[in-house]
Amino acid sequence: MIWPRDDSKLERVRAAMAEEDLDALVVRAPDNVLYLTNFWGMKGYDAVVFPQEADPVLIALEPSAADAARHAWTADVRLFPGYDERDPRPPPLRALELAVDAARPYGRVGLELGLGTQAADRMVGEPTTPTKAWFDAFPDARDATPLLARTRAIKTDQEIARIRLAIELAAEAMEAVRAELRPGMTESEAAATWQGHVHGAGTGWRDGAVELAFGFSLVWSGPGIRTFTATGSRPVCEHEPTLFEIWVCADGYWADHTKNLCPGELDPRYDELLDQLLEVYRAAIDHCRPGASLPELDRTVREGIAASGYPGQPSHPISHGVGARAHEPPYAHQAGTGTIEAGMVLAIEPGIYWPEGGGLRLEDNFLITPDGPEKLSPFPDDFR
Numbered sequence: 151m152i153w154p155r156d157d158s159k160l161e162r163v164r165a166a167m168a169e170e171d172l173d174a175l176v177v178r179a180p181d182n183v184l185y186l187t188n189f190w191g192m193k194g195y196d197a198v199v200f201p202q203e204a205d206p207v208l209i210a211l212e213p214s215a216a217d218a219a220r221h222a223w224t225a226d227v228r229l230f231p232g233y234d235e236r237d238p239r240p241p242p243l244r245a246l247e248l249a250v251d252a253a254r255p256y257g258r259v260g261l262e263l264g265l266g267t268q269a270a271d272r273m274v275g276e277p278t279t280p281t282k283a284w285f286d287a288f289p290d291a292r293d294a295t296p297l298l299a300r301t302r303a304i305k306t307d308q309e310i311a312r313i314r315l316a317i318e319l320a321a322e323a324m325e326a327v328r329a330e331l332r333p334g335m336t337e338s339e340a341a342a343t344w345q346g347h348v349h350g351a352g353t354g355w356r357d358g359a360v361e362l363a364f365g366f367s368l369v370w371s372g373p374g375i376r377t378f379t380a381t382g383s384r385p386v387c388e389h390e391p392t393l394f395e396i397w398v399c400a401d402g403y404w405a406d407h408t409k410n411l412c413p414g415e416l417d418p419r420y421d422e423l424l425d426q427l428l429e430v431y432r433a434a435i436d437h438c439r440p441g442a443s444l445p446e447l448d449r450t451v452r453e454g455i456a457a458s459g460y461p462g463q464p465s466h467p468i469s470h471g472v473g474a475r476a477h478e479p480p481y482a483h484q485a486g487t488g489t490i491e492a493g494m495v496l497a498i499e500p501g502i503y504w505p506e507g508g509g510l511r512l513e514d515n516f517l518i519t520p521d522g523p524e525k526l527s528p529f530p531d532d533f534r
Contacts, residue, residue, distance in 0.1 A: 433450055
């Protein structure tokens with residue numbers, strides 16, 4: 151789908167640049183390139199020079215010329231070859247030269263100096279990150295990462311529409327798994343069913359509304375449910391949940407959910423645990439209104455879980471932003487600051503895990519509206 155230029159987003163970025171006295175941004179993380187130009191590159195070598203007042207310059211790998219011509223919001227696209235018989239250097243160095251040249255007219259430049267993570271390019275499996283040469287080429291640059299995080303935290307109408315596509319595809323894939331899940335299947339088979347539907351049905355989905363979709367998952371069943379462990383070959387349990395920690399990337403915009411299925415009648419222990427967790431979850435959702443504290447959101451969840459008899463849980467964050475990355479600012483944690491604002495899309499994900507294995511996590515994405523949170527996925531959290 152060809153998305154029109156999102157002027158409201160770009161004007162907000164330029165206003166933030168003016169406040170921080172930056173003449174231009176030079177970015178290379180694929181999610182920031184997508185955010186500023188609507189171009190989602192194949193290999194992660196691409197870059198954009200985004201001036202406060204002039205037109206942006208997109209620097210793209212030559213084989214991506216057709217993609218850039220169709221999708222990019224800027225007409226100034228400067229291509230570099232993946233291989234040049236006159237220049238045997240690696241292609242990122244040619245991209246760097248073009249970026250330095252495009253940034254030369256600008257005095258005060260912002261660079262991504264503080265990135266902790268980045269989203270993947272269209273190849274996905276091997277993200278390409280900048281080398282030391284990239285940073286050395288801009289010795290006087292200031293860190294633009296906080297500026298980009300702040301502007302990206304508030305979504306435009308177009309961004310919300312793109313996130314909704316990813317979320318709806320994630321839910322459709324869960325319905326496909328619901329029809330196939332059987333006791334005795336392996337966790338990896340259940341994961342492959344979900345991932346296969348996302349990529350197979352999602353690429354070209356809705357008459358091309360999504361050009362390319364990828365699904366990523368961690369799937370655990372019954373006593374295999376834990377945090378920070380890989381999907382395995384354990385069997386799907388008949389009377390215990392199979393937990394799907396799932397991410398969909400649809401043309402560079404993401405959904406991040408945790409959904410559960412049970413192919414039989416749920417064990418009474420899990421009935422009780424689900425009721426406890428739903429109570430905590432609903433309190434967290436009720437908290438998410440414009441002006442509410444992000445640190446207090448974290449505290450609300452953890453105190454609620456402790457009151458249920460599980461102090462110190464969960465070991466993972468309980469809320470973060472979702473957009474051009476599956477996990478992006480803002481993050482809710484008690485050592486942080488900040489407030490919830492209208493226009494944010496937040497993942498809320500409380501979890502309770504038993505020491506011997508097993509447990510539950512609930513997670514959905516919520517759009518913060520002036521009137522409160524809107525649940526974006528049609529797939530239920532109470533899977534009974």
